[in-house]
Amino acid sequence: MNQEKLVDVYIPALVALLTRAEEIAKRPLSENEVLRIRDKATKVSQPLSGMPAFLKQRGYHDIYAPEAWEEWKLYREGKLDLSIGDDKNT
Template sequence: MVIMPIPALVAVLLNREQEKGSPLTEAEVLAIRDTAQCTMVPSDVAAKIVESRGYQDIDPACAWEEWSAVRLGL
């Protein structure tokens, strides 16, 4: 089983950063992650969701580090 934020955490963070108009702080990213809607799905279902979405989400356990790296390319 895999924990999946729905919608994707990277999409939520991008939306919040655009709404804010400036980069999110580490505290903001972690607060958003901590309140994100999530569901548990089997790993094969998670793989299908990622495939249909067309991109890999960031790992909630490494949200700040991965967001810091990913946001520059968005």
């Protein structure tokens, strides 16, 4: 049986959750806070083949959850671009 690979997608996006949490806290989030938000966030499984359309609809990439702390620091410093490119594979 050939089953398509599924990927986890955060709803709302993890980057949006972290951005809002930092706005509420009015200070940078700690590593523990970022990981706790990630671990408690709602996620759904999405077929890998549906990701290009999903990302196009969302309008941006999300932080890679297993590296949430590292990617959040880069994003906050303006060193991680989550925008979607013009290519078909986003």
